[in-house]
Amino acid sequence: RLHVGQIIHLVAISNPYNHIIIACSSIMIELIPILLAGALCFLVYLVTYAQTSIPSWRTIRMFNKLPGPEAPFFIGSAFELMRLELEDIISWMKERFDAHGGSFGLWMMGNPVFLIADAEVAEVILTSSKNIDKGSDYKSLERWLNNGLLLSTGDKWKQRRKMLTPSFHFKILEDSTDCMNKNWKKVVQKFLVSKGAVEPLPIMGRGALDIICETAMGTELVETDGRSKEYVGAVKRATEASVVRMLSPFLQNDIIFNLTSMSREHKRDVHILHEFTEKVITKRMEAFEDEKRLEATEYSESDGKKRQVFLDSLLELKKKVNLSSIDIREEVDTFMFAGHDTTSTGLQYLLMHLGENPDVQEKAYREQVEIFGYSDRDVTKDDLSKMHYLDQVIKESMRLHPPAPQIARTLTEDAPLPNGLVIPSQTRVNINIYHLHRNPKYWDDPDDFKPERFSLEESKNRHPYSYIPFSAGPRNCIGQKFAMLEMKIGVSTILRSCKISAVTKSADLKNKMLIVLVPSTPIKVEISPRN
Ligand code: HEM
Missing domain, CATH: 1.10.630.10 (Cytochrome P450)
Incomplete structure (x- = not known):
């Protein structure tokens, strides 16, 4: 039986650009374990993420009634924010606080996130004796x-x-x-x-x-x-x-x-x-x-x-x-x-x-x-x-x-x-x-x-x-x-x-x-x- 590398090698020697193909195929073979490890990590990430982070249907329905910018479901504003420099996030948020009256909700990769810059709303959260969980942010x-x-x-x-x-x-x-x-x-x-x-x-x-x-x-x-x-x-x-x-x-x-x-x-x-x-x-x-x-x-x-x-x-x-x-x-x-x-x-x-x-x-x-x-x-x-x-x-x-x-x-x-x-x-x-x-x-x-x-x-x-x-x-x-x-x-x-x-x-x-x-x-x- 032929190894995958040998097949690529046989194809490559019958081709005029064989040295380029050989170089590319060797790199590909080297990369296979890295790509497999990457894919495995991503899969593990998705599985653990889904187990811990996907909200209930009730949460999704109620959260969507809150004011907030239009964005694709699940991904929400995640990609938009990821493209920003960290120092530009403050002005990005200010525009949205101004547009939505001091607080707004957004989806971030399936997570409902509500941002607050309004004292009346902050008071509701901060005076609660039940909602004291810091969640994953300080993990x-x-x-x-x-x-x-x-x-x-x-x-x-x-x-x-x-x-x-x-x-x-x-x-x-x-x-x-x-x-x-x-x-x-x-x-x-x-x-x-x-x-x-x-x-x-x-x-x-x-x-x-x-x-x-x-x-x-x-x-x-x-x-x-x-x-x-x-x-x-x-x-x-x-x-x-x-x-x-x-x-x-x-x-x-x-x-x-x-x-x-x-x-x-x-x-x-x-x-x-x-x-x-x-x-x-x-x-x-x-x-x-x-x-x-x-x-x-x-x-x-x-x-x-x-x-x-x-x-x-x-x-x-x-x-x-x-x-x-x-x-x-x-x-x-x-x-x-x-x-x-x-x-x-x-x-x-x-x-x-x-x-x-x-x-x-x-x-x-x-x-x-x-x-x-x-x-x-x-x-x-x-x-x-x-x-x-x-x-x-x-x-x-x-x-x-x-x-x-x-x-x-x-x-x-x-x-x-x-x-x-x-x-x-x-x-x-x-x-x-x-x-x-x-x-x-x-x-x-x-x-x-x-x-x-x-x-x-x-x-x-x-x-x-x-x-x-x-x-x-x-x-x-x-x-x-x-x-x-x-x-x-x-x-x-x-x-x-x-x-x-x-x-x-x-x-x-x-x-x-x-x-x-x-x-x-x-x-x-x-x-x-x-x-
Ligand atoms: C200018 C200085 C400081 C500022 C602006 C500040 C601000 C804060 C804020 C905003 C929180 C709430 C964090 C949250 O709810 O996630 C907090 C909690 C806390 N701070 Fe400070 N802090 C300061 C100095 C200190 C100092 C000097 C100490 C200790 C000697 C301290 C110990 C703590 C502890 C232990 C908590 C957690 C309290 C709890 O969850 O019950 N902080 N701080």
Whole structure:
């Protein structure tokens, strides 16, 4: 019997173009296993996709009654969106929000998706105690965060949220101010040695990571320490891999993702991250046992002050409720992830706005001088309560550039809307904070930077769900007080030592809505010393 390659070879030698045919046929033969593997992957994708994603007939009928652009059934707007650059999605969505009155539905490869930039509709979803399922959108973070607070759902989420809310209490917030002051001063030192246009994100990102690491785990990430460096690198790579996976419909499939080299690298990074957290937990647990024997509830740090960190509260809880080491690790990892990129992202946009609006910067600086004189002393709790204008500036910056630009849910029950329409269960909902914060129904001149909008007078009649940078309702951000404290201490420290001038202009900037908001080109500012 002849092998298929031999047949092609025999045909080829009787042909004047035989060398070309031989070359093509050898390539084809080489490609056969790759094509077969590709076809197999696609088949696996389709089968698992059909099992998990095809909605019921009832959902299809109800969903088709909702407003939305015309598009072919099943595929819907998927191909149209796939052809767009990521930074053009914001303007694509704006056109549709404008055309359909603030919310619209679209099909995406058989998935019903409802997008919301309207406060009344957002309120229905966010106040529900049943529709709290994050669905598949954050699946790419599962390997790292397991089933921690951000990703869990149902009874597990309810119990954890109840248990963790007091853990992230006032004492931890108060005890974190020293660490925040110390780390923002380090950031300022790095800013002041910079020459010309500087990208503030990597510098502030490292500052925010140091702060959350010390607050969540009580561990300092020393710049020269190899293990700390390895951890910082793994945080960066694991976050990037999660974003790449989130954006690719194929890579979201576990079977396909597991076949890629990215999956193997991601596994290695997750191993580094888990090992680091586990070591810190074990060390802290031993210290906890020793201190308990001495009947102490808090820990002495090198400066002799007693401080409590988030991990300590979890270890205390371990005595009362059944918490395994994995349970503790997944919560520490979740707080590490949720607590650093968001804050530094918020601050990089804020520096851009301060640079672009020198009058706002001057007014915010004058408020600091009133509180501190010309001192660079640490910020105290008392000082924070006097920073009314800075509070408005931070809020306005997060209105225009919300660090977490969208919230995802998969509905487990129907959501009846105030206008009589119903979003059926199984729909994937996207609450688009970016567009909600610029909806002209709630904001005059929505694209202008005007911190005074957040004065008590101007805020009092605004719809409570028209401004939700930290989400709202039962699943809102558990770290919002911490984040506001950290940002206020950060900006106060920076403003008192540095003058910021704009390099990047917000009008020239496009943004991508990933896990956090990402500028299409890095934001740059120029920094000069105040005195
Ligand atoms: C400017 C900074 C921050 C912003 C804009 C922000 C925003 C948000 C938003 C919008 C959510 C809801 C996500 C969703 O429903 O899918 C959320 C949840 C969460 N955030 Fe934040 N966050 C910030 C800082 C922090 C910090 C500093 C921490 C921890 C120290 C933190 C921990 C969490 C956790 C654990 C959740 C999940 C809560 C739950 O599902 O019960 N966040 N955050």
